[in-house]
Amino acid sequence: MGKIRAAMQIYLPIAEVSVNALTLIGLGGIVGLMSGLFGVGGGFLITPLLFFIGIPPAIAVATGANQVVASSVTGVLAHLRRKSVDIRMGVVLLIGGVVGSTLGVGVFALLQRMGQVDLVVQLSYVVFLGFIGLTMLRESLSALMASRSATPPRRRLHEHSWVHRLPWKMKFRTSGLYISVLPPLLVGIAVGVLAAIMGVGGGFIMVPAMIYLLGMPTKVVIGTSLFQIAAVSGYTTLMHAVSSNTVDIMLAVLLIMGGVVGAQLGTQLGARLKGEQLRILLALLVLAVCARIAFDLVVPPADLYSIAAK
Amino acid sequence: MTGARLWLAAAAAAVLAGPVAAQTPAPTAEPMMIGPPAPLERGPAVPQPRSDTDPPRPEQIVTGLSQDEVDITASFTGSDILIYGAIRRNEPIADDTSPGIIVTLEGPSQSVTVRRMGRVGPIWMNTARLRVGAAPDFYAVASSAPLYLLLDPDEDVRHRISPALAIRALGTVDVEDATAFTEAMLRIRTESGRYRVDEGSVQIVDETLFRADVVMPSNLVEGDYRARIFLLRGGKVVDRNTVPIRVEKVGIERWLYRLSINHSFWYGLMSLGIAIGAGALASAVFRMLRRG
Numbered sequence: 001m002g003k004i005r006a007a008m009q010i011y012l013p014i015a016e017v018s019v020n021a022l023t024l025i026g027l028g029g030i031v032g033l034m035s036g037l038f039g040v041g042g043g044f045l046i047t048p049l050l051f052f053i054g055i056p057p058a059i060a061v062a063t064g065a066n067q068v069v070a071s072s073v074t075g076v077l078a079h080l081r082r083k084s085v086d087i088r089m090g091v092v093l094l095i096g097g098v099v100g101s102t103l104g105v106g107v108f109a110l111l112q113r114m115g116q117v118d119l120v121v122q123l124s125y126v127v128f129l130g131f132i133g134l135t136m137l138r139e140s141l142s143a144l145m146a147s148r149s150a151t152p153p154r155r156r157l158h159e160h161s162w163v164h165r166l167p168w169k170m171k172f173r174t175s176g177l178y179i180s181v182l183p184p185l186l187v188g189i190a191v192g193v194l195a196a197i198m199g200v201g202g203g204f205i206m207v208p209a210m211i212y213l214l215g216m217p218t219k220v221v222i223g224t225s226l227f228q229i230a231a232v233s234g235y236t237t238l239m240h241a242v243s244s245n246t247v248d249i250m251l252a253v254l255l256i257m258g259g260v261v262g263a264q265l266g267t268q269l270g271a272r273l274k275g276e277q278l279r280i281l282l283a284l285l286v287l288a289v290c291a292r293i294a295f296d297l298v299v300p301p302a303d304l305y306s307i308a309a310k
Numbered sequence: 311m312t313g314a315r316l317w318l319a320a321a322a323a324a325v326l327a328g329p330v331a332a333q334t335p336a337p338t339a340e341p342m343m344i345g346p347p348a349p350l351e352r353g354p355a356v357p358q359p360r361s362d363t364d365p366p367r368p369e370q371i372v373t374g375l376s377q378d379e380v381d382i383t384a385s386f387t388g389s390d391i392l393i394y395g396a397i398r399r400n401e402p403i404a405d406d407t408s409p410g411i412i413v414t415l416e417g418p419s420q421s422v423t424v425r426r427m428g429r430v431g432p433i434w435m436n437t438a439r440l441r442v443g444a445a446p447d448f449y450a451v452a453s454s455a456p457l458y459l460l461l462d463p464d465e466d467v468r469h470r471i472s473p474a475l476a477i478r479a480l481g482t483v484d485v486e487d488a489t490a491f492t493e494a495m496l497r498i499r500t501e502s503g504r505y506r507v508d509e510g511s512v513q514i515v516d517e518t519l520f521r522a523d524v525v526m527p528s529n530l531v532e533g534d535y536r537a538r539i540f541l542l543r544g545g546k547v548v549d550r551n552t553v554p555i556r557v558e559k560v561g562i563e564r565w566l567y568r569l570s571i572n573h574s575f576w577y578g579l580m581s582l583g584i585a586i587g588a589g590a591l592a593s594a595v596f597r598m599l600r601r602g
Contacts, residue, residue: 009385009387009528010384010385011382011383011384011385011386011387011528011563013559013562013563013564013566013567013570014566014567014570016529016530016531016532017528017529018386018387018388018528018529054529066581066582066585067585069582069585069586069589070584070585070586070588070589071589072589073585073586073589073590073593074588074589074590074592074593075589077589077590077593078593078596081597116435116436118436119433119435119436123433230589234582234585234586237578237581237582237585238575238578238579238582240578241570241574241575241577241578241581242574242575242578245570245571245574247570247577247578247581249566249570249577249580249581249584250384250563250566252581252584252585253584253588256584256585256588256589257588260588260589260591260592260593261592263589263592264592264593264596297432297433297434298432298433298434299434300429300434301427301434303494303498304426304427304428304494305424305425305426305427305491305494305495305497305498306424306425306427306436306498307422307423307424307425307494307495307498307499308422308423308425
């Protein structure tokens with residue numbers, strides 16, 4: 001067994017560490033499963049997991065983005081065949097996303113100079129994951145209750161709110177929406193900024209925003225989110241490769257091998273689960289990650305000191 | 311290992327023949343080095359006290375390495391370097407002390423930032439930091455006996471042998487207790503196996519032949535490493551040798567690494583292409599599986 005483990009060790013050319021190939025494939029698989037199931041890229045899971053196995057943070061963030069491209073592409077293809085991608089909405093979100101991501105990279109560089117980037121990243125994780133997780137959990141639990149009651153209340157197609165009074169309306173046929181382009185554009189920008197700062201694709205923020213803010217149907221949300229994530233993380237990967245040489249292709253290939261298989265399994269599993277159940281699961285996952293990060297922030301660290309080589 | 315044994319025998323023969331035949335009038339610093347020496351990234355820690363004009367010493371060391379180049383391949387999991395040699399006596403030693411050997415192996419130096427966390431409200435965050443100007447990425451010390459027995463403290467400082475002396479704090483120090491930071495750094499790197507002291511791991515046979523096996527970890531950084539070999543008597547360094555070791559990525563590792571630096575845009579596109587291709591392929595394969 002020891003011999004097999006030793007044989008599976010692989011040296012990563014950019015990260016300059018030797019890690020077990022099976023561990024990486026396994027990590028990729030778990031994250032791919034999440035991706036297909038929930039329409040999140042999985043960046044918010046893969047990046048901390050890579051830190052944990054000893055990959056330098058800068059490389060974990062950039063290579064995580066590359067892995068997200070693969071798992072979201074495979075997810076988006078599966079959704080395209082099921083006609084559950086609103087491409088028009090995806091493009092509007094993407095335009096916002098690229099603008100936001102460029103802004104976010106600037107903010108990130110500023111924080112890095114101030115030496116507090118880790119803290120800000122962790123705090124934003126706690127705030128956003130906590131807020132989104134609780135909102136989703138509450139909403140999906142009450143939806144589940146409602147669907148179980150003897151006489152299910154008639155659901156309106158969507159609720160009218162301030163979102164529907166904005167100018168520049170546009171038809172999003174796949175989503176069955178006729179709304180202003182401003183909200184999706186703003187959602188795209190906000191997600192782009194957060195994505196760059198937190199080193200994630202931003203699906204876990206976008207999925208709830210699409211459901212609760214834009215009023216898109218859950219089935220379309222996941223495919224559309226994946227479409228936008230694939231494009232934004234592709235852009236991020238290229239930026240990281242050019243500006244900081246931090247994409248480790250060997251690491252990416254191993255993660256991808258697990259990831260694409262996981263994503264396919266996740267998509268099929270997702271088709272069998274009900275929308276409410278899916279959202280409860282995602283809400284619980286988001287809250288678990290949130291609790292973990294919050295715990296790390298307030299518990300006295302095992303080692304007060306940390307080192308970073310130039 | 312058999313190759314190394316041969317070398318050891320050759321070294322022994324050279325020592326025995328040395329005083330009689332005097333085949334080399336002025337022994338050079340690295341008599342057994344193969345090929346031209348690779349340039350070191352930075353000079354030695356202290357000026358070399360020895361030059362060719364120095365009078366011949368009563369005792370000298372001749373050294374060799376099992377390999378002067380370490381290749382990092384995809385399956386690289388660390389490397390064992392055998393550093394061996396012999397003590398050559400140009401005249402009888404009246405001293406009744408026995409000789410000691412210390413071998414150090416150090417990797418390229420980098421600047422390192424050490425941060426300390428403090429409590430701000432309920433949250434722990436980085437509140438203080440110290441920049442260490444130059445610290446080797448890897449540093450191992452092997453010796454034939456406990457260091458405190460072999461080495462006088464002033465000689466340790468002069469040659470920067472202990473790990474604590476191999477790192478240097480440069481630049482402005484804006485914390486009160488700088489030593490706490492450098493100690494923390496030593497501790498963290500020792501725990502992760504990057505800094506190591508193996509006392510008693512150098513074997514000396516008949517006060518003449520010696521060998522040291524130094525294990526290099528899997529997370530090696532590419533660059534110019536160097537091995538230093540010290541011969542000691544009565545706490546003083548009698549002779550020393552420096553041998554460069556080149557640690558280099560080879561094959562696909564080297565190709566990818568160079569590509570990522572020199573053609574980063576194409577490297578980025580390639581990474582993207584692989585990701586998209588793999589995603590599309592998996593999607594197609596799964597569709598076939600479901601149909602079939």
